[in-house]
Amino acid sequence: MNDKKAAGLTRRQRYDIQQKRRALLVASASTVFVVVALVVLVPLTPGWEKVQKSFFNGAVLAKTFPRLLEAFKINVMIFAWSAPAIAVLGLLIALARDAKSPALFPLRIFGAAFTDVFRGVPVVLTVYLIGFGIPGLGLPRPWNSPYIWGSLALILTYSAYVAEIFRSGIDSVHQSQRSAALSLGLSERQTMRDVILPQAIRNVVPSQMNMLIALQKDVSLLSFIGPVEIFRQAGVFKSLLASFTPYVGAAIIFLVVTIPATRYADYLMARQTRERS
Amino acid sequence: MTRVFAMAVASCALMTTTALAGGHCAGGKTLIDGKFTIATGNPAYYPWVMDDAPESGQGFEAAMAYAVAAEMGFEAADVIWTRSSFDEAIQPGIKNFDVNIQQYSITPERDEIVDFSAPYYSAPMAVLASPGAIDTAATFDALRALKWGAVGSTTAVSKLTDVVMPDSALLLYGDNSDVNAAISANQIDAALFDLPTALFLSAVMIEGSKVIGQFPADAGDELDQFGMLLEEGNPLKACVDDAIAAITDNGTLAAIEAEWLQDTTGVPLIK
Numbered sequence: 001m002n003d004k005k006a007a008g009l010t011r012r013q014r015y016d017i018q019q020k021r022r023a024l025l026v027a028s029a030s031t032v033f034v035v036v037a038l039v040v041l042v043p044l045t046p047g048w049e050k051v052q053k054s055f056f057n058g059a060v061l062a063k064t065f066p067r068l069l070e071a072f073k074i075n076v077m078i079f080a081w082s083a084p085a086i087a088v089l090g091l092l093i094a095l096a097r098d099a100k101s102p103a104l105f106p107l108r109i110f111g112a113a114f115t116d117v118f119r120g121v122p123v124v125l126t127v128y129l130i131g132f133g134i135p136g137l138g139l140p141r142p143w144n145s146p147y148i149w150g151s152l153a154l155i156l157t158y159s160a161y162v163a164e165i166f167r168s169g170i171d172s173v174h175q176s177q178r179s180a181a182l183s184l185g186l187s188e189r190q191t192m193r194d195v196i197l198p199q200a201i202r203n204v205v206p207s208q209m210n211m212l213i214a215l216q217k218d219v220s221l222l223s224f225i226g227p228v229e230i231f232r233q234a235g236v237f238k239s240l241l242a243s244f245t246p247y248v249g250a251a252i253i254f255l256v257v258t259i260p261a262t263r264y265a266d267y268l269m270a271r272q273t274r275e276r277s
Numbered sequence: 278m279t280r281v282f283a284m285a286v287a288s289c290a291l292m293t294t295t296a297l298a299g300g301h302c303a304g305g306k307t308l309i310d311g312k313f314t315i316a317t318g319n320p321a322y323y324p325w326v327m328d329d330a331p332e333s334g335q336g337f338e339a340a341m342a343y344a345v346a347a348e349m350g351f352e353a354a355d356v357i358w359t360r361s362s363f364d365e366a367i368q369p370g371i372k373n374f375d376v377n378i379q380q381y382s383i384t385p386e387r388d389e390i391v392d393f394s395a396p397y398y399s400a401p402m403a404v405l406a407s408p409g410a411i412d413t414a415a416t417f418d419a420l421r422a423l424k425w426g427a428v429g430s431t432t433a434v435s436k437l438t439d440v441v442m443p444d445s446a447l448l449l450y451g452d453n454s455d456v457n458a459a460i461s462a463n464q465i466d467a468a469l470f471d472l473p474t475a476l477f478l479s480a481v482m483i484e485g486s487k488v489i490g491q492f493p494a495d496a497g498d499e500l501d502q503f504g505m506l507l508e509e510g511n512p513l514k515a516c517v518d519d520a521i522a523a524i525t526d527n528g529t530l531a532a533i534e535a536e537w538l539q540d541t542t543g544v545p546l547i548k
Contacts, residue, residue, distance in 0.1 A: 226447065
């Protein structure tokens with residue numbers, strides 16, 4: 001059967017298969033070459049021993065890893081309560097910017113100003129300003145907690161980005177859908193809720209996945225205002241042990257979480273592209 | 278004629294080197310021969326360096342640096358000041374200074390990456406209390422109940438986790454001014470600094486705050502000792518150590534300490 005099929009290949013197909021094989025061979029050879037070069041040449045550099053001791057110290061890694069993992073729970077916690085709030089606020093801002101009625105013009109202005117301000121200011125500045133500024137007004141404990149106000153800073157910044165993505169999703173739904181829904185007698189509100197948004201949100205899921213990955217890393221910025229999450233814990237170890245290995249440990253923990261998430265986002269993106277074409 | 282000239286040049290060269298070589302061990306071991314390059318923080322703070330001007334020799338570390346340099350045979354004019362950050366100094370590699378003086382606590386772990394001179398100061402840890410907590414008793418039990426903060430890159434962190442063991446989670450910050458902001462925002466009750474820093478912060482930076490206690494020498498780990506930081510394996514270390522030992526023995530160091538770091542009584546020991 002196979003033989004028959006193979007025999008049935010055209011010269012063109014056989015050529016293609018050959019080309020593919022060749023490409024695979026070249027790719028493997030060059031990859032092996034690069035890896036070998038890195039593994040062999042880097043340790044030959046004069047500073048390698050010092051760098052290895054400072055950045056890739058197995059003993060330090062083993063000693064600090066459990067505490068880093070423990071500290072990472074704080075990242076997960078902050079992420080867990082910030083992400084839903086960002087989704088909701090982002091959607092609200094997107095809807096505000098999309099308001100069509102003239103009476104709601106102030107809302108549109110507000111939406112635009114919000115995205116402009118919070119997208120324009122570096123996250124860490126927002127974290128500082130809100131994290132120290134608002135509690136500084138004299139709020140009683142526990143309402144002056146850096147966790148609350150730091151999270152708010154993340155929520156505000158990220159909803160600005162997320163709102164823009166939602167808005168692009170809303171814009172990506174063709175105008176004819178809106179017209180069709182309205183002509184069926186649906187109100188503006190029903191059209192948005194039942195026709196536009198379900199499609200819009202689905203369209204932007206892959207992009208929003210990227211925002212989640214970015215957020216998961218930016219949670220570390222809260223360390224600037226006190227919480228001892230993984231980045232700060234690694235910094236404490238760095239100072240204590242005069243070794244940068246804890247940072248490598250933290251990076252490993254981040255990668256374990258973000259690489260699957262990134263791959264998943266890529267998969268969603270690819271699937272969407274397939275469906276659209 | 279040319280021979281006379283050559284001899285003159287040679288003798289000139291000899292003279293410039295002998296300016297330092299006269300029995301002193303630092304000859305040829307410094308970054309620039311005949312000069313002593315010292316790094317300090319950017320900016321450098323009171324009471325270690327007054328007005329961020331180490332050249333003046335005012336402030337504990339600046340005065341100490343000139344005393345050590347003099348002991349090593351350098352004129353005051355031969356001392357060159359440069360600036361460096363903490364991370365810059367502990368990274369592996371070549372340094373742009375002979376010694377770095379910015380209150381580096383000597384730890385065995387740091388000592389594996391860089392070299393430290395003999396200690397020139399032992400700084401006890403002290404508790405800086407926020408305006409709302411200045412009446413806290415100087416006892417471990419009372420301190421444990423406070424909400425604590427510290428600078429994340431200092432040994433204060435291990436002091437807190439190992440010795441004080443507070444009831445609630447620590448909050449850690451990047452530098453002193455962030456700790457100040459957290460105290461002002463009432464997010465923490467107390468912060469741990471070395472005594473001179475704590476005194477400075479309470480007197481100058483945070484209105485209403487107070488240094489409520491200092492840790493005794495025997496509470497857990499030993500006192501924080503400050504040493505000059507040198508590149509790992511720097512042969513100059515022996516000369517610097519000798520100079521520090523000499524000014525310690527002849528009382529110069531104690532006098533400098535008394536002048537710039539004062540008597541610190543008035544801050545009770547924590548029991």
